[in-house]
Amino acid sequence: MKTVRIGCGAGFSGDRIEPAVELAARGEVNYLVFECLAERTIALAQQAKSRDRNSGYDPLLVARMEAVLGECRKRGTTIVTNMGAANPAAAAEAVGDVARRLGLSGVSVAAVTGDDVRRLMDTGDYLVTETGEPVRNLGDRLVAANAYIGAPSILEALSRGANVVITGRAADPSLFVAPLAHEFGWSLDKWPELGRATLVGHLLECAGQVSGGYFADPGRKDVPALGDLGFPIAEVPERGPVIVTKVPRSGGIVTPATCKEQLLYEIHDPAAYVTPDVVADFSGVRIQEAGADRVSVDGATGRARPETLKVSLACRDDFIGEGQISYAGAGAVDRARLAADIVVERLKRGAIAPKEIRCDLIGLNSLHGSRLGADSSPYEVRLRVAARTSSLAAAHAVANEVESLYTNGPAGGGGATKSAREVLALLSTYIPRELVRCEVRLEVA
Amino acid sequence: MKLRTIAHSRSGDKGTIVNVSLIAFESRHYPALVKHVTAARVREHFIGLATGEVIRYELPLIGALNFVVHGIVGGGVTRTLALDAHGKSLSSALLEMEIPDDHLSR
Numbered sequence: 001m002k003t004v005r006i007g008c009g010a011g012f013s014g015d016r017i018e019p020a021v022e023l024a025a026r027g028e029v030n031y032l033v034f035e036c037l038a039e040r041t042i043a044l045a046q047q048a049k050s051r052d053r054n055s056g057y058d059p060l061l062v063a064r065m066e067a068v069l070g071e072c073r074k075r076g077t078t079i080v081t082n083m084g085a086a087n088p089a090a091a092a093e094a095v096g097d098v099a100r101r102l103g104l105s106g107v108s109v110a111a112v113t114g115d116d117v118r119r120l121m122d123t124g125d126y127l128v129t130e131t132g133e134p135v136r137n138l139g140d141r142l143v144a145a146n147a148y149i150g151a152p153s154i155l156e157a158l159s160r161g162a163n164v165v166i167t168g169r170a171a172d173p174s175l176f177v178a179p180l181a182h183e184f185g186w187s188l189d190k191w192p193e194l195g196r197a198t199l200v201g202h203l204l205e206c207a208g209q210v211s212g213g214y215f216a217d218p219g220r221k222d223v224p225a226l227g228d229l230g231f232p233i234a235e236v237p238e239r240g241p242v243i244v245t246k247v248p249r250s251g252g253i254v255t256p257a258t259c260k261e262q263l264l265y266e267i268h269d270p271a272a273y274v275t276p277d278v279v280a281d282f283s284g285v286r287i288q289e290a291g292a293d294r295v296s297v298d299g300a301t302g303r304a305r306p307e308t309l310k311v312s313l314a315c316r317d318d319f320i321g322e323g324q325i326s327y328a329g330a331g332a333v334d335r336a337r338l339a340a341d342i343v344v345e346r347l348k349r350g351a352i353a354p355k356e357i358r359c360d361l362i363g364l365n366s367l368h369g370s371r372l373g374a375d376s377s378p379y380e381v382r383l384r385v386a387a388r389t390s391s392l393a394a395a396h397a398v399a400n401e402v403e404s405l406y407t408n409g410p411a412g413g414g415g416a417t418k419s420a421r422e423v424l425a426l427l428s429t430y431i432p433r434e435l436v437r438c439e440v441r442l443e444v445a
Numbered sequence: 446m447k448l449r450t451i452a453h454s455r456s457g458d459k460g461t462i463v464n465v466s467l468i469a470f471e472s473r474h475y476p477a478l479v480k481h482v483t484a485a486r487v488r489e490h491f492i493g494l495a496t497g498e499v500i501r502y503e504l505p506l507i508g509a510l511n512f513v514v515h516g517i518v519g520g521g522v523t524r525t526l527a528l529d530a531h532g533k534s535l536s537s538a539l540l541e542m543e544i545p546d547d548h549l550s551r
Contacts (some may be wrong), residue, residue, distance in 0.1 A: 012528070039522070039523070040522075040523060092516055101465075129463075130460060130521075148452065212453065217453075220449070220453075221453060256507075257468065257470070258452060259467045260466070260507050260508075260509055261455040261466060262470065263507070263511060264455065264466035264468070264504075264511050265455055265457045265466070266457035266458070266459060267457075267464060267511060268459075268462070268500075268502075268511075268513045269485055269502060269513075270502055270504060272503075282506065283506075284506065285504075285506065285507065286506050286507070287507050294447060299506070302497045317523075317524060318524075320526060322540075356526060357526075358526040358527070360528055363530070366528045367528065367529050367534045367537075367538070368494060368534070369493045370493075371492065372490075372494075372538050372541060374464075386526040387526070387529075388526060399482075416447065423523060423524055424523060425521075425523050425524050426460070426521075426522070426523045428446060428460075436469060
């Protein structure tokens with residue numbers, strides 16, 4: 001029975017490149033997937049593209065490709081990625097340029113477009129899921145609208161011989177489902193098979209998170225050689241249990257525990273994990289050790305995919321200004337609290353009029369509030385003040401108010417930092433899938 | 446004893462909803478999790494951090510529970526003023542919850 005080896009070389013836009021290089025060189029994988037699109041990323045990419053028509057793809061696309069393309073060509077490894085972000089076409093061109101620079105010929109690069117449905121939002125009666133309001137009411141504040149496309153177009157690109165497939169917004173698991181469907185000749189209505197393939201994607205899509213990353217708790221959950229964390233590989237036979245493992249001789253660890261944590265990551269009802277390709281059912285999944293850094297995963301299935309596709313909406317919203325400053329020694333917490341009080345007083349009295357203000361004491365209660373936070377007085381504490389404003393100027397003013405504690409606040413404050421940013425709110429809606437027309441364009445470099 | 450003695454956890458987010466898993470290190474401790482870590486107790490544990498309902502899913506085959514926590518205070522990942530916008534550290538908060546020892550052997 002044929003077994004497909006598929007690896008994940010990135011779990012988010014800023015992920016490390018060295019483990020991907022290792023995966024390409026030593027992982028002996030048929031497919032190398034780079035998953036680099038969080039919800040916000042594509043909205044930022046869209047804004048970049050609006051300033052420069054040739055940009056809008058992942059900032060690390062070129063670096064990643066320069067690092068792995070040669071090795072992948074040598075070994076016949078196909079690359080599948082959503083690093084196209086807001087501009088898959090420009091991304092494909094950039095990859096072609098990398099191929100030429102590296103002296104590689106005959107590299108077939110596919111760009112998958114069609115996920116951008118911004119124009120469609122102006123017609124039609126779509127409602128924002130989170131608020132119930134019409135999407136049309138967002139007007140010009142709507143910066144981006146991207147549908148989560150599934151496996152079909154990726155599969156088409158692979159069938160047409162692509163060595164590198166670049167998409168924009170696609171469901172993360174779909175990047176893994178398409179290669180498996182391609183290798184095993186599954187039609188895209190084989191729900192149990194797609195449910196199984198979706199499990200493979202879900203376990204691998206965050207890269208290091210299943211192979212020992214985001215797991216270590218020294219003395220309780222130890223991870224060997226975490227600094228040398230190796231990225232994961234799935235060995236997928238046509239039927240039956242899938243083996244989750246990682247690059248040989250790398251750091252990290254693959255155990256039933258690491259796989260269980262990743263299985264339930266960002267999952268709500270495990271019996272109904274909805275993707276564009278299938279409604280996957282992970283409730284019957286069994287996980288067991290199958291050797292050192294080898295875990296056997298079985299029991300995923302699926303049922304018919306939804307009629308609609310989820311659309312991620314990015315809207316210009318408010319602004320957030322933030323400042324931080326630290327205090328140490330006896331009375332540190334009292335001084336931090338005094339600093340918080342006077343910053344709030346000044347903000348309320350002044351012209352800035354923030355819509356919302358939040359004060360945290362980092363080291364004490366900044367993550368989970370006072371109920372779950374510390375009772376005792378730490379040696380040092382860091383005040384954080386964040387406020388929501390209607391303009392960038394007001395956000396800067398908030399940040400400056402915190403910094404001004406240097407000369408206008410309690411004694412001994414140090415290490416002040418400040419920042420101000422525009423908020424891009426992420427909302428969602430749903431669109432009938434037949435309205436989303438994807439296109440695959442291949443070019444041979 | 447604290448939950449972290451017998452279980453581990455990871456949390457992730459979608460909008461104003463965070464899910465927090467609770468996985469028994471050893472399957473023999475799963476029944477204790479089922480008995481003591483109810484949706485209501487988790488909701489109470491997260492007072493001040495979440496205002497919505499908590500739904501609990503059970504996965505006996507892997508000795509795990511999954512809690513879906515609605516109404517995270519702050520307006521969701523992209524709008525919130527909270528430092529931990531994604532609620533990723535909520536796993537650590539859950540593991541601080543106390544449950545009865547119930548003659549559990551270690």
